[in-house]
Amino acid sequence: MDAINVDINHLKKGEVSLGTSIMAVTFKDGVILGADSRTTTGTYIANRVTDKLTQIQDKIWCCRSGSAADTQAVADIVKYHLQMYKANNNGKSPSTKIAASIFQELCYNNKDNLSAGIICAGYDEKNGGEVYTIPLGGSLHQHEYAISGSGSVFIYGYCKKNYKPNMTKDETVNFIKTSLSQAIKWDGSSGGVIRMIVLTKSGIERLLFLPDEYVNA
Amino acid sequence: MNHNPFHWGRPSDSTYGPYNQQIAHASNVNPMARQQQQSDFPTMHTQRPMMTGTSVLAIKYQDGIVIAADNMGSYGSLMKLDNVERLLKVGQDTIVGISGDLSDLQAIQRILNDLEIDESYDAGDDEDALAAGLKANHVHEYLTRIMYNRRSKMDPLWNACIVAGFDDEGKSFLKYVDLLGVAFASPTLATGFGAHLAIPLLRQRVDSEADVKKLTKADAIQLIKDCMKVLFYRDARSLDKYSMAVLSESDQKVEFHKDVKVEDMKWAFAKGIKGYGMPQL
Numbered sequence: 001m002d003a004i005n006v007d008i009n010h011l012k013k014g015e016v017s018l019g020t021s022i023m024a025v026t027f028k029d030g031v032i033l034g035a036d037s038r039t040t041t042g043t044y045i046a047n048r049v050t051d052k053l054t055q056i057q058d059k060i061w062c063c064r065s066g067s068a069a070d071t072q073a074v075a076d077i078v079k080y081h082l083q084m085y086k087a088n089n090n091g092k093s094p095s096t097k098i099a100a101s102i103f104q105e106l107c108y109n110n111k112d113n114l115s116a117g118i119i120c121a122g123y124d125e126k127n128g129g130e131v132y133t134i135p136l137g138g139s140l141h142q143h144e145y146a147i148s149g150s151g152s153v154f155i156y157g158y159c160k161k162n163y164k165p166n167m168t169k170d171e172t173v174n175f176i177k178t179s180l181s182q183a184i185k186w187d188g189s190s191g192g193v194i195r196m197i198v199l200t201k202s203g204i205e206r207l208l209f210l211p212d213e214y215v216n217a
Numbered sequence: 218m219n220h221n222p223f224h225w226g227r228p229s230d231s232t233y234g235p236y237n238q239q240i241a242h243a244s245n246v247n248p249m250a251r252q253q254q255q256s257d258f259p260t261m262h263t264q265r266p267m268m269t270g271t272s273v274l275a276i277k278y279q280d281g282i283v284i285a286a287d288n289m290g291s292y293g294s295l296m297k298l299d300n301v302e303r304l305l306k307v308g309q310d311t312i313v314g315i316s317g318d319l320s321d322l323q324a325i326q327r328i329l330n331d332l333e334i335d336e337s338y339d340a341g342d343d344e345d346a347l348a349a350g351l352k353a354n355h356v357h358e359y360l361t362r363i364m365y366n367r368r369s370k371m372d373p374l375w376n377a378c379i380v381a382g383f384d385d386e387g388k389s390f391l392k393y394v395d396l397l398g399v400a401f402a403s404p405t406l407a408t409g410f411g412a413h414l415a416i417p418l419l420r421q422r423v424d425s426e427a428d429v430k431k432l433t434k435a436d437a438i439q440l441i442k443d444c445m446k447v448l449f450y451r452d453a454r455s456l457d458k459y460s461m462a463v464l465s466e467s468d469q470k471v472e473f474h475k476d477v478k479v480e481d482m483k484w485a486f487a488k489g490i491k492g493y494g495m496p497q498l
Contacts (some may be wrong), residue, residue: 017455043410043454044410045453049487049490051492058339187295188294188296188454193487208488210485
């Protein structure tokens with residue numbers, strides 16, 4: 001039994017994978033999360049309209065990639081912890097950093113049993129939009145923007161070249177739409193519709209882009 | 218006396234490991250030739266498919282056959298090429314649709330091209346002689362022999378093929394052959410994902426040979442289009458652009474449609490799907 005050269009990307013029997021393209025981008029007024037909608041079991045598309053953008057708190061959301069079961073379980077636990085935080089702190093909302101920290105604790109301490117790549121992003125008045133990425137090993141990294149999932153490998157160059165700090169909402173939506181459009185084009189495990197969540201001072205906005213709209217972005 | 222050196226006393230395998238046979242067989246004869254002679258098996262290059270094509274679908278209708286295959290060339294999960302033509306025209310009126318490894322598809326292309334040249338050698342420019350020459354049943358039989366013999370050498374062409382065309386009497390011919398040399402005929406055929414998702418849909422309309430005469434050309438084309446749509450929904454290695462060939466028995470002709478796009482897809486309902494369990498925004 002080889003404990004060093006283990007295939008960590010191997011799914012357990014019957015497990016479903018979120019072969020995915022996800023990203024979160026901070027901009028002038030807050031942060032936008034984006035994701036595709038394909039869930040695969042091998043090469044069969046088990047769900048072509050998945051919602052990979054999950055609400056953890058009012059204005060703290062996460063993008064899920066990896067095992068569908070693992071990420072759902074972890075997200076549910078983090079949601080619980082943040083509800084307890086709010087209850088025990090007089091209704092004070094937790095910061096994005098706290099949410100990301102709880103994600104990190106769970107992913108790091110259970111690293112042998114989890115296949116979860118998560119991007120945690122949120123907006124608060126004091127810090128504006130923030131993006132934290134928690135890759136497979138359970139480390140925590142803060143970025144201005146983050147990309148993840150199997151499809152992200154195809155857009156590292158494009159995103160690096162085209163990201164600008166402090167973009168407007170429309171510029172950011174287009175940046176995410178074009179980036180995910182390319183990720184979906186090249187990655188067989190990504191596809192379907194592009195979902196986005198916009199988190200700003202004004203509130204939470206859900207956006208949806210169908211294939212006809214993004215295929216030539 | 219036992220003259221077999223391998224049966225003379227030697228240290229136990231469990232302590233010193235198995236005997237190194239190369240010592241006993243060391244010689245200065247050409248090593249490559251040596252290897253061929255020693256082995257009980259033929260030289261095996263069984264392979265894994267690298268660049269691949271997904272499903273091919275075909276159905277018989279009242280006046281012929283409709284066959285389709287998409288234009289995707291996948292490299293594992295990388296959707297590398299979107300301009301791969303997987304329906305090959307052989308002779309005057311035979312279409313061979315090939316799925317599986319693309320390098321082997323090109324090898325089959327070269328083989329069938331040579332066959333075409335050999336068979337049309339005496340016909341020259343005479344259209345009638347050419348038309349009477351290489352037919353679909355000949356192509357299929359030839360291809361089957363090749364596929365089976367390659368598998369028997371443990372060196373398969375890693376493909377699943379559907380041959381569509383007309384036989385010597387001008388009747389519709391539709392038959393399958395794959396990397397194992399398995400060959401069979403049916404009014405509805407599909408390879409890869411198509412075998413799981415499309416065959417049930419095709420068989421709903423054409424369950425047996427008797428139903429073939431009830432299916433019109435327009436309905437057959439629409440049925441294949443619908444199946445290609447379902448495959449684009451559910452096969453993670455498919456493309457929404459494909460080629461379709463319509464073969465008609467009455468005039469023994471092939472209509473080749475390139476760059477056909479999947480249409481009428483339903484995606485708008487995704488708006489109503491939020492979260493995965495408890496209600497969320």
